[in-house]
Amino acid sequence: MPTRTIPRRALVLTAIALAALPTAALTSPTQAAASVASAPLVTSSSAAPVGFVNLHSRPLPTDHAAHRFTVTYRNNSSADRTIAPQILIESPAKGPFLDPSDIRLERLGTDGRWHVVPLASQTGTLFTSLIPAKLVLHSHHTLTQHYRITVIKAAHGTIEPRIALYA
Structure with missing residues (x-):
């Protein structure tokens, strides 16, 4: 019997999208009605992204030095x-x-200091949380964020920045 593998990235994206769904969407109609009545209203801040824009990826540095990179959208x-x-x-x-x-990721704040960005892990992919990073980007404006990454334990991989888009 042939086996089929699911690409790890697709699995991670599915898990992230499901985590963003309200609990009522994943329960039976009877349980959903009870939980919706007692739960606060779901706002657009907890809605799942409608798409992603993948930006330029780069190999993970193999040394233990701090390397800077910029995300621009x-x-x-x-x-x-x-x-x-x-x-x-x-x-x-x-x-x-x-x-x-294995990795230390930092973002340059508006105060001019580097702030550690927590990383979560799912099926071999490390990722930053979307919720605290949400912002409104005005028409014809550009977002530029500066990051610094340090490999603490020797490892191989790829840095893949992206932008989540919301409705």
């Missing part, structure tokens, strides 16, 4: 857009898989 539409920058760090397809403790 321009809203070319005529309307303001809610977006969230996200950094994915993909492990090699055949492992070894990265652990959040």
Whole structure:
């Protein structure tokens, strides 16, 4: 019997999208009615992204030095857009898989200091959370964020920045 593999990235994206769904969408209609009545109203801030824009990827540095990179995205539409920058760090397809403790990711804040960005892990992919990164990017404006990554434990992988787009 032939086996079928699901690409790790597709599995991670599905897990992230399902985590963003309200609990009522994943329960039976009777349970959903009870939980919706007692739950606060779901706002657009908890809605799942409607799409992603993949930006330029690069190999994960193999040394233990701090390396800077910049994430840039321009809203070319005529309307303001809610977006969230996200950094994915993909492990090699055949492992070894990265652990959040293997990598230190920092973002340059508006105060001019570097702030640690927590990483979560799912099926060998490290990723930053979307919710705290959400912002409104005005029409024809550009988002530029500066990051610094340090490989603490020798590892191989790929840095894949992207932008989550919301309705």
